[in-house]
Amino acid sequence: EVQLVESGGGLAQPGGSLRxxxxxxxxTFTNYWMHWVRQAPGKGLVWVSRINSDxxxxxxxxxxxxxxxxxxxxxxxxxxxxxDSLTAEDTAVYFCARTSFDYWGHGxxxxxxx
Amino acid sequence: QSALTQPxxxxxxxxxxxxxxxxxxxSDVGAYNYVSWFQQHPGKAPKLMIxxxxxxxxxxxxxxxxxxxxxxxxxxxxxxxxxxxxxxxxNSYTGSxxxxxxxxxxxxxxx
Numbered sequence: 001e002v003q004l005v006e007s008g009g010g011l012a013q014p015g016g017s018l019r020x021x022x023x024x025x026x027x028t029f030t031n032y033w034m035h036w037v038r039q040a041p042g043k044g045l046v047w048v049s050r051i052n053s054d055x056x057x058x059x060x061x062x063x064x065x066x067x068x069x070x071x072x073x074x075x076x077x078x079x080x081x082x083x084d085s086l087t088a089e090d091t092a093v094y095f096c097a098r099t100s101f102d103y104w105g106h107g108x109x110x111x112x113x114x
Numbered sequence: 115q116s117a118l119t120q121p122x123x124x125x126x127x128x129x130x131x132x133x134x135x136x137x138x139x140x141s142d143v144g145a146y147n148y149v150s151w152f153q154q155h156p157g158k159a160p161k162l163m164i165x166x167x168x169x170x171x172x173x174x175x176x177x178x179x180x181x182x183x184x185x186x187x188x189x190x191x192x193x194x195x196x197x198x199x200x201x202x203x204x205n206s207y208t209g210s211x212x213x214x215x216x217x218x219x220x221x222x223x224x225x
Binding site for chain 2: 035037044045046047050059060061062095100101102104105106107
C-alpha cells in the first residue's frame with residue numbers, strides 16, 4: 001500500500017523557519033519525482049515545489065523561490081521542505097504528492113503568526 | 115503563473131450530470147495534454163480523478179470523464195451521487211520554471 005506521511009508542521013513566528021518531512025512507503029521512492037502543494041485555510045490548491053528522483057533538479061513557485069528549499073534522502077525514503085523567512089501568507093496545509101499527483105499525504109498544518 | 119479559471123460552484127440533482135470548466139491559456143491547458151482533475155472532500159487530501167485530459171485511474175467510476183478543447187478543459191460527472199459533493203480542482207502542466215498550475219476550484223453541490 002502506497003503511503004505518504006507528512007510531519008513537521010506547527011506554529012512559527014514571522015521570519016522564522018520550519019522543516020517539513022514526508023516519509024513514503026509502498027513504492028520505490030528513487031523512481032519518482034515528488035511535489036509539495038499547499039492550501040491556505042478555505043482556499044484552493046497551490047503548487048509549491050518539485051524535485052527529481054536523484055535530487056539534482058528542483059523547481060519552485062515564484063512565491064517561495066529563494067525562501068524554501070526542497071530536498072530528499074533516498075536512503076530514508078523521505079522528502080523535505082525547508083521553509084525560511086516565513087510570512088503569514090505561508091500559513092497553509094502542506095501536502096506532499098507523487099510525480100503525477102496520483103498519491104498524496106494527509107497534509108501538515110503550518111501556521112505563521114506572532 | 116496565474117491560476118486556471120474555474121466556476122466557483124456547480125450543482126445538480128441525483129442522477130443528473132454536471133460539467134465543470136477549467137480555462138487556461140495557450141501556454142498551459144492549450145499547449146499540453148497534461149490536464150488532471152482532483153476531488154477533495156472537507157479536511158481530506160485531494161484525490162486524482164482524471165489525468166492526461168481524459169484518462170481515469172484505477173478505481174475511479176466511469177461516471178467521471180474529462181475532455182479538452184483549445185484552452186479549456188472540462189470534467190463531467192454523470193449520474194450524480196451524494197458522495198460526489200466535494201470541491202474539484204483542475205491542474206495543468208505549463209512547461210515553464212513554474213511547471214504546474216492548479217485551478218481556482220469548484221464546489222459541487224448535489225441538491
